[in-house]
Amino acid sequence: QVQLVESGGGLVQAGGSLRLSCAASGRTFRSYTMGWFRQAPGKEREFVAGITWSGGRTYYADSVKGRFTISRDNAKNTVYLQMNSLKPEDTAVYYCAAAFASDRVQLAEDYRYWGQGTQVTVSS
Secondary structure (H helix, E strand, O other): OOOEEEEOOEEEEOOOOEEEEEEEOOOOHHHEEEEEEEEOOOOOOEEEEEEOOOOOOEEEOOOOOOOEEEEEEOOOOEEEEEEOOOOHHHOEEEEEEEEEOOOOOOOHHHOOEEOOOEEEEEEO
16 A cells, blocks of 8 residues: 655746655555646646656656656655746646556556645646
8 A cells, every 4th residue: 555645736937846746655665656647627637747666767748848857766755746847737736646566657547546636826
């Protein structure tokens, strides 16, 4: 069982930055591929970024490539999402998710554990 708790969301002006954190419980964090997804009002949940358990390979949605950076600190059981050059269309609830020993990062159905989400609002 893994519990995930996101933090770091908030209100920011367009062009600003935020860093989201996701703290995971358990002693096997390094064995989990971690992902960030987001869901805007009236839209489906979409993949934002992922980092694999083995090798720490990173993947990004085209819409955030070059602006967002995912990273992990296995010693702290934490995954981060640094978001720069934020746009109003980045406004959404952001969710952290974990998938045990998976090399698939982009599909929500591959993730077993999810956090409660943190709201990110970007004003124009």
